[in-house]
Amino acid sequence: MAGIGFELKKLFKRRGLFAAFRAYGYAGVVCTGPMLLGIVLLLGVMYLCDTTGASRQERELLVCMITYTLLASLLVTSFLSMVVTRFIADMLYEEKYEAVLPSFWGSTGLMLMAGSVLYGIFLIFSGATLIEGLLMLGLFGELIVTWNAMSYLTAIKDYRGILLSFTAAIIITFAVGWLLLRLGVPHVIALLVAVSVGYGIMLLWDVVLLYRYFPQGSLSAFLFLRWVDAFLPLAFTGLFMNLGLFAHLVIMWTGPIRVQVKGLFYGAPYHDVPALVAFLTILVTTVNFVVSVEVNFYPKYRNYYSLFNDGGAIGDIMQAGEEMLRVLGMELKYTAIKQLLATALAISVGGIVLDYLPLGFNDLMDGYFRTLCVGYGIYAVANTMLLLLLYFTDYKGAMAASGVFAALTSLFTVISLRFSEVYFGFGFLLGSAVFFLVCAVRLNQFTRRLPYYILSIQPVVAEDRTGIFTELGCFLDKKLEHD
Numbered sequence: 001m002a003g004i005g006f007e008l009k010k011l012f013k014r015r016g017l018f019a020a021f022r023a024y025g026y027a028g029v030v031c032t033g034p035m036l037l038g039i040v041l042l043l044g045v046m047y048l049c050d051t052t053g054a055s056r057q058e059r060e061l062l063v064c065m066i067t068y069t070l071l072a073s074l075l076v077t078s079f080l081s082m083v084v085t086r087f088i089a090d091m092l093y094e095e096k097y098e099a100v101l102p103s104f105w106g107s108t109g110l111m112l113m114a115g116s117v118l119y120g121i122f123l124i125f126s127g128a129t130l131i132e133g134l135l136m137l138g139l140f141g142e143l144i145v146t147w148n149a150m151s152y153l154t155a156i157k158d159y160r161g162i163l164l165s166f167t168a169a170i171i172i173t174f175a176v177g178w179l180l181l182r183l184g185v186p187h188v189i190a191l192l193v194a195v196s197v198g199y200g201i202m203l204l205w206d207v208v209l210l211y212r213y214f215p216q217g218s219l220s221a222f223l224f225l226r227w228v229d230a231f232l233p234l235a236f237t238g239l240f241m242n243l244g245l246f247a248h249l250v251i252m253w254t255g256p257i258r259v260q261v262k263g264l265f266y267g268a269p270y271h272d273v274p275a276l277v278a279f280l281t282i283l284v285t286t287v288n289f290v291v292s293v294e295v296n297f298y299p300k301y302r303n304y305y306s307l308f309n310d311g312g313a314i315g316d317i318m319q320a321g322e323e324m325l326r327v328l329g330m331e332l333k334y335t336a337i338k339q340l341l342a343t344a345l346a347i348s349v350g351g352i353v354l355d356y357l358p359l360g361f362n363d364l365m366d367g368y369f370r371t372l373c374v375g376y377g378i379y380a381v382a383n384t385m386l387l388l389l390l391y392f393t394d395y396k397g398a399m400a401a402s403g404v405f406a407a408l409t410s411l412f413t414v415i416s417l418r419f420s421e422v423y424f425g426f427g428f429l430l431g432s433a434v435f436f437l438v439c440a441v442r443l444n445q446f447t448r449r450l451p452y453y454i455l456s457i458q459p460v461v462a463e464d465r466t467g468i469f470t471e472l473g474c475f476l477d478k479k480l481e482h483d
Contacts, residue, residue, distance in 0.1 A: 038070050039276055041173055041198060045191050046273075048177055054187040057261065062188050064265040065128070066195060067272065069136050071246050072122075073143035076115035078242035080107055080224075082234040082390075084151050087224040098217025100152065104210065106221030106476075108148050112141055127263015135192040142199045149206040152214075165205030173198030221480075225473035229466055233395040240402035241386075244435070245379070247406065248413040248428040249275060255417045257424065271424060273361075274369035277354065278376050284342040285380035288335050289387065297331050300324040301391065308454060317451075325447055328388070336381050343377035368425045375429035378436050379405075385439035389446065394453070397442045405435035 042063060049059040084107050091099045119140050123133040177194030181187065228235055252258065253266040260266055304320040306312070312320075347370050354361045354369065361369075382405075389398040409431030416427040446453060 038066075039280060040170060041195055042066055042276060044170075044174055045177070045195065048174070048181065048191060049187060052181050052187070058187045060259065060261045060267055060269060061265060062191055063269070063272070064261050064267045065132065065136055065188070065192065066139075067249075067267070068265065069119075069140050069143065071249070072119050073115065073140055073147060074242050074246065075239075076111050076118075077144060077147040078238045079235050080111065080228070080238070081147070081151055082238040083228050083231055084148070084224060086231055086234055087227040088152060090227070096219075098215050099219045099223060100214040100217075101210065102217050102219050102221040103224040104148065104152055107224055108145055109221070111144050111148065115144055116141060122264070125263075126265060128265075131189060132192065135189070135196060139192065139196045139199065142196060142203050146199055146203050146206065149203065149210065152210055153206060165202045165209075168205065169198040169202040172201050220473065220477050222473035222476045225469040226466065228469040231395060232467075233399040234390075237386075237390075237395070237399045237402045240399070240406040241383070244402065244405035244409045244431065247410045248425075248431075251410065251413045251417070251427075252424065255424070257421060270362075270365050271368055274365050274425075275372050277350070278346070278369055278372035281342055281346045281350075281373050282339070282376050282380035285335055285339045285377075285384060288338050289384050297324070297327050300327045305454075321450060325450075328447070332381075332384065332388075335384055339377050339380050343373050346373045364421065367422055371425035371429055375425065375432045378429070379432040382432060382436035382439045385436075385443045389439070389443055392446060392450065392453070394442070394446050397446060401435065401438045401442055404438050405431060408434050 045062055045066065046059060048054075049062065054062075084103070087103060088100060091097070091103075116137065120137060123136060126133070128136065173194045176197045177191050180190035180193060185193075249268075249272060252268040252271045255268065257268045257270050258266050259269060300320070300323055304317070304324045307317045307320055350369065350373070354366070382401075386398050386401055389401070409428050411427075412430045413427030416423050416425075
């Protein structure tokens with residue numbers, strides 16, 4: 001992410017409205033590309049269904065199939081995503097560029113094997129036809145590779161290439177979907193194929209970018225598993241964050257507004273569609289974190305830690321620390337204000353606009369949209385503070401905060417099912433609010449005693465952090481050598 005901040009700083013030095021718009025656009029696509037693509041494609045699929053005469057059952061089944069595949073792939077990749085990011089950062093710092101590509105294929109292979117077995121078992125009993133199941137399993141594999149590739153693409157500065165892959169995926173998806181529908185292919189099959197082709201284009205483009213920037217190496221493809229043992233709290237932080245962010249959707253599929261679309265495919269369209277649209281409002285904070293915090297905060301952060309590493313004078317260290325925390329507080333305040341304005345705008349104007357879109361919004365869905373806009377807005381600011389805890393290597397604090405988030409959003413959502421339907425969505429809002437408070441308190445406590453955490457809690461003797469994942473890596477290496 002520091003590399004992204006450095007490049008964005010050069011982009012923002014260019015004068016003019018168009019240059020600023022381009023820099024913000026690049027930041028948004030780089031940081032939220034696959035997720036943003038998923039939402040755009042889901043909304044686009046719904047639009048194509050409405051304009052081409054698809055039945056309501058076909059539309060709901062298609063949305064369920066794509067949503068299930070998206071969430072399953074996110075859950076599988078969440079455990080390794082943050083650890084892989086840490087591994088890449090360490091390899092780039094040590095200039096071991098040849099270790100990057102092997103780890104990409106090693107981590108991708110493990111997630112594909114484990115995820116495909118689990119998701120394949122679900123698909124067998126899901127009620128999907130053979131061709132529907134195969135298309136979903138193929139899309140699931142594409143998403144695994146795409147999510148993982150985005151962890152590696154943070155080290156690449158080819159913003160134009162990433163933006164082009166994103167745009168090409170959207171255009172090709174709609175073009176293929178429209179063509180197949182015109183040829184008379186059933187809606188579910190046609191649009192599953194179209195979405196698979198769209199993600200496939202983005203996958204291939206991203207892999208080409210990786211091969212363009214990183215050399216092929218002969219190092220172990222499973223070396224990164226040692227980092228899982230060394231930074232296990234990071235792995236659980238990634239898992240808990242995804243559980244907290246999406247568990248309320250799954251719980252709603254068991255509630256009174258659920259709809260059984262087909263077999264094991266359940267949905268809650270009245271809740272799911274507002275949640276999808278409300279999620280878009282956090283893009284403001286996501287982009288702002290990269291642009292403002294990375295560009296403005298990172299130089300202060302780097303200077304502060306450089307003084308520690310290079311034996312700076314105590315006075316210089318204290319002054320640098322005060323300046324760093326001042327910039328941090330200012331950027332957090334600006335981030336919260338921007339998200340507040342974005343949420344207020346979405347609530348006041350978004351509801352009016354959504355009523356004119358072919359999404360079937362009614363009064364109940366408008367209420368869910370407003371509630372979830374507030375919930376996602378609070379989550380976005382809290383997530384920024386969580387990322388800052390990771391910046392300061394407070395991995396245990398981040399794991400605890402994310403664990404609270406996952407547990408409480410799930411618990412409060414379950415409790416909300418016992419009340420009137422108008423209160424659905426408040427479970428996620430309340431869980432996000434507690435998550436915000438926990439992150440704020442922890443970040444304040446940690447930064448107030450930052451020199452202590454940097455100097456006094458480090459182990460005197462190097463610790464051996466090998467464990468089950470390191471042993472798994474050695475086992476897989478031996479198997480590959482014998483083969």
